[in-house]
Amino acid sequence: xxxxxxxxxxxAALKAMLIAAQAREVRKDDRIERLEKLVAAFKxxxxxxxxxxxxxxxxxxxxxxxxxxIAAIHAEDQADSPLGKPQPKPRAVNRGSLPAHLPRVEEIxxxxxxxxxxxxxxxCIGEDVSERLDVIPVQFRVIVTRRPKYACRSCTDxxxxxxxxxxxxxxxxxxxxxxxHVLVSxxxxxxxxxxxxxxxxxxxxxxxxxxxxxxxxxxxxELRPVFDALIADLKRSTKLFMDETRAPxxxxxxxxxxxxxx
Numbered sequence: 001x002x003x004x005x006x007x008x009x010x011x012a013a014l015k016a017m018l019i020a021a022q023a024r025e026v027r028k029d030d031r032i033e034r035l036e037k038l039v040a041a042f043k044x045x046x047x048x049x050x051x052x053x054x055x056x057x058x059x060x061x062x063x064x065x066x067x068x069x070i071a072a073i074h075a076e077d078q079a080d081s082p083l084g085k086p087q088p089k090p091r092a093v094n095r096g097s098l099p100a101h102l103p104r105v106e107e108i109x110x111x112x113x114x115x116x117x118x119x120x121x122x123x124c125i126g127e128d129v130s131e132r133l134d135v136i137p138v139q140f141r142v143i144v145t146r147r148p149k150y151a152c153r154s155c156t157d158x159x160x161x162x163x164x165x166x167x168x169x170x171x172x173x174x175x176x177x178x179x180x181h182v183l184v185s186x187x188x189x190x191x192x193x194x195x196x197x198x199x200x201x202x203x204x205x206x207x208x209x210x211x212x213x214x215x216x217x218x219x220x221x222e223l224r225p226v227f228d229a230l231i232a233d234l235k236r237s238t239k240l241f242m243d244e245t246r247a248p249x250x251x252x253x254x255x256x257x258x259x260x261x262x
Contacts, residue, residue: 098131105134140205143175169218179219182212 114122150160168176185191193212200207234240249260 098133104131138181138199140200140203168222169215172215174215179215182215183219186216 111122116122145165147162147164151158168174168179174182182193182196185196186193193216194209196212197207197209244261247260248257251258
């Protein structure tokens with residue numbers, strides 16, 4: 001935002017600046033209008049009457065880019081607006097309410113002084129409360145298990161020690177929670193193992209992708225009874241519906257792909 005001291009004294013120069021600013025506003029409005037029309041078209045294609053003909057997920061990336069561009073233009077417009085100029089009405093966005101089960105960390109911001117200019121004390125007559133969504137990044141930790149050994153000083157009957165707790169992977173590094181995190185990230189969030197390894201390495205946890213693959217394979221073996229129970233339950237149904245969406249799958253050894261089905 002320009003101050004009065006930054007403006008030229010020449011009237012012609014002022015007129016030129018005003019014309020250029022108006023032209024920028026027009027171009028900015030045109031860009032916003034075009035982007036909003038594209039967003040509307042994508043949403044209609046994804047969620048309209050004929051949405052069953054297209055996978056809504058394929059529109060997500062384009063919608064994200066378009067909506068990000070619109071937000072950037074609005075932020076630029078707000079930053080360039082003079083303090084005295086009324087701000088444009090914010091877009092109506094359904095942000096929803098923050099879940100009640102999330103922990104609340106309250107911070108109270110008091111005035112610099114609780115003494116009035118007249119010398120009297122200030123009393124609280126109300127407050128403004130706002131909530132923002134915060135996140136604590138994934139934090140890896142090390143579970144250290146100690147099993148003390150005890151022996152009797154009066155005899156030599158042996159050593160007493162608690163049994164080691166059962167582990168999903170015998171003598172392995174991960175806890176069950178770590179393995180569950182890897183499985184959910186891979187199959188629910190579609191995060192490949194090599195990317196998970198990269199994420200872990202940013203926190204100093206250097207694991208090879210093949211190590212994560214071993215964890216997934218061992219967990220799959222342990223989950224086999226659950227899989228068998230689900231299959232048995234499906235086979236008891238009177239009707240089954242199949243998703244025959246096709247996808248190319250690597251065919252090891254042939255250097256080609258074969259048709260797979262979801």
